[in-house]
Amino acid sequence: MYKQVLDPVGDSLFASALVAMIPLATLFILLGGLKLRAHIAGLAALAVSMVIAIVVWGMPFGTTVAAATEGAAFGLFPIMWIVWNAIWIYNMTVDTGHFAVLRRSFATISDDQRIQAVIIAFCFGALLEALAGFGTPVAITAVMLIAVGFKPMKAAAVALVANTAPVAFGAIAIPIVTLAGLTDIPKEDLGAMVGRQTPLLALFVPLILVGMVDGARGVRAVWPAALVGGVTFAVGQFVCSNYISVELTDIFASLLSVAAMVGFLRVWQPGDPLLVENEGGGRPAIAGAAAHDAAHEATVRRREGHGKDSPREVFEAYAPYLIIIVIFALAQVGPIKDFLANGAHKFTWPGLGEVTNADGEPPSAVTYNFNWLPAAGTLLLICGLITMAVLRISPGRALRSYVATLNQLKWATLTVAAVLGLAYVMNISAQTLSIGTWIAGAGGVLAFLSPIIGWLGVAVTGSDTSSNSLFGVLQVTAAKEAGLDQTLLAAANSSGGVLGKMISPQNLAIGAAAVGLDGEEGELFRRVFGWSVALLLVMCVLVYLQSTAVLSWMVV
Template identity: 85%
Template sequence: MYKQVLDPVGGSLAASALVAMLPLATLFVLLGGLKLKAHIAGLAALVVAMILAIAVWGMPFGTTVAVATEGAAFGLFPIIWIIWNAIWIYNMTVETGHFAVLRRSFGSISDDQRIQAIIIAFCFGALLEALAGFGTPVAITAVMLIAVGFSPMKAAAIALVANTAPVAFGAIATPIVTLAELTDIPKEDLGAMVGRQTPLLALFVPLILVGMVDGWRGVRAVWPAALVGGVTFAVGQFVSSNFISVELTDIIGALLSVGAMVLFLRVWQPGDPLLVEEGGGGRPAMAGAAEHDAAHEAAVRRREGHGKDSTADIVKAYAPYLIIIVVFAIAQWGPIKDFLAKGATEFTWPGTGDIQTAEGEAPSATTYKFGWLAAAGTLLLVSGLITMAVLKVKPGAALRAYGAMLNQLKWATLTVMAVLALAYVMNLSAQTLSIGNWIAGAGGVLAFLSAIIGWIGVAVTGSDTSANSLFGVLQVTAAKEAGLDPTLLASANSSGGVLGKMISPQNLAIGAAAVGLDGEEGELFRRVVGWSLALLLIMCVLVYLQSTAVLSWMVV
């Protein structure tokens, strides 16, 4: 039996926490400092974490290996399963030429790249986050940005930064629902409190995206459109989370935001638009397309933009994403949701049954849940099959597209599996808990630091849901001991966590793989880490003020 210990280094929680940070330091130094490929950095950090788990925290060797394999399995399913099928759908649209049509269609709304970044990465990405989450928005919006002319690196960076404000309510509010189940705080209270924190991020993110595209000059030129998109999303998120439905929060916010943007752009356009940057314009069509037939010739015409796109082609260009939205929406309908849930199975991962928490209970993370039928990746596979029919993609071409996708994502797959193995080893050996409990002992300053705990959780696991599972109860317990509001700190865990998503190696790997930049995760990390820290500081200050008389009126 292995019982988790929080202070194995000389009985000191502070010393134990500092030692527990070594795997994370290894990961980010190798990735951002030495510029090693993400899968190498991830595997190296995993080795460090396993050595510490065995030599310092006292976890048996066999148990440590079992925990690592469970994390790798979780990385493969459901995480990578989502990305595989999302990129497969994209590859089919490239092959048929419909992605080029989509690019021209977005250009008809506005040919300004700064505005396109807001509409695609922020507005449309929020809708994808609302329905799927778990990396799907980054994968899909990054390649959509390439389709409208962004360079791959810039597209991936923008997609990562944009995927912040909606995350706490992503996948039909899964992080909030999970947090409520673990803390026994009503999801309505948690959702309302998060809905009084993350909307602030929505005010800044569109402006940041514009700055990433075109610097301060761009902010001065298109700030009215950025404010329209950010303010309408923030208002929709606040109103829905506090007065309508926690589960529908991101859907309502995203639809309001994109609708407001489209209407606003009918009466206002920037005077000096930023057109397609040099070197942009999308990726080439995949090899293996049919040749010397009508379908192939039509695909070539669509890709090269000969003549005006027909209404039918424009509808088909949007069809894959509309299909995804409809499929995910139907999957949340009562009877269908219940039917899909019947395909789930769960079991204690072999070799992990002898782990106990410090309280003598079995940690929930040792239970592997294989909900194959209701999984977001399976729903994307169904969406892909429907897309095949709508775009008239032949089975052979679809299989070639899937094979090309698997080859394209091979290193990203290894990275995600390594990072999730790292997360599971750190979590179940109690290394992450040592860090969290050390920070939680800060007393009155905890209100300022609570968002950082969530940020660390998401940076390690890549998931706000996982971070809430890891630290939600800890935040509530620490809040009670410090005389702070438990709902405030539990919500801060989720709100702060969303800002760790853009620097999570899992999501860096997804973003890099989606745009064909395997091995460039370090450069991507350097481009987004500053924004992650700046927004985290804003969240820390907000939560601290909410814990004082200054903004206490905002607390549920």
């Protein structure tokens, strides 16, 4: 039996929280400061968290190992299961030359890379977040940016920063639905409140992306287009979350945003466009030469050329992403969703059956959900099989591409397994709860600090859903004790959490692996950390003002 305790260090919550921060400090210092590879930093931080769990929190050795293995398993499924299949689909389009066609097609909308960053990473990424989540937008949009000519590091950084505003409503609003179930606050109220917070991020993010691509000069040149994309997304997110449907919020907002941008770009284009900085993309096509197929190689080389593409080739270039949208949309249809749900199985992870929280109940983290059929990764695998048929890829070539993908992602896989192992050890031992509870005791300034709790949860776990599961009830309890609005602080947990997504080692590993930069996670972390903190500060100020008379009218 292991009962979670929040203040094992001298019965002091403050001292316990400081000790609990040591694994996180280890992770980010090794990653961002000493520039170690992410899998090494992750394994080191995992080891530190296990020692602290055993020595300080008193968790039995076997229970600690079980927590670490459950986290690693969750890292492999469903997280890396999504990434493997998403990158496999991309690699197949590279092998056939269809990504070169896609690059030229995007150029017909605008050949300006600053605008392409907004359309691909922000608008299309939001749609992928709406349908799948769990790292899928970062993996797919990063390689799409490479396809239109971005350098790998810039592509990964832009994809990570773009994956912010949509996250709270991602995967058909799973983070908010989960939060509602834990706090007993209606999902409509939570969704409406989040819809009065995250749209502010949507106003800033497109301009930030443009600045990341081309600095202040770029912002001055294309701010009208960036503003159109951001404002329409923000309006769509607010309207849908408050008046239409929480689950459809990101789908509605992303489609509205991309339609507005495409329409606007028909009548306006920047006078001095920023053209491709790395012609042909950052990764060469594997092409038919690898398979000694002369006819295939000739077809690929023609597609990678600069000639006019036929309507069929353009359709085939977009087909994998159209297939993803259709399959994920169909998966939300009542009868199909019910059928897929039959392939989900929950069980208590071996070795964690006797863990209880302070109330004597098992924490939610000890339950492993093996939802093999409705998982986003499984749906992406189905999309990949359909893509094989549409692009006429032989099973042998598709299998070779899958093996190459697994090899490409081997270090990212180890990183994600280590980081999720760290997250689960910290969660189940109550190290993370000690940190969150200490912050929650801040009294009057709790509203300002509330988004930081959610940010911390996502930075550790890589998931807004997991952060809401971890800290949602804590936020509501702290709000009640501080005399603050419970819906406001619960929503702030989710809204603040979205800004931890870009610095989560899990997502850093996914982004780096997607663009072929294994081992460069530290550099990627340094590129996005400042934006994460700056936007978090904006969210903290907003939530604080919403808790006062200044913006209390915004509270549900």
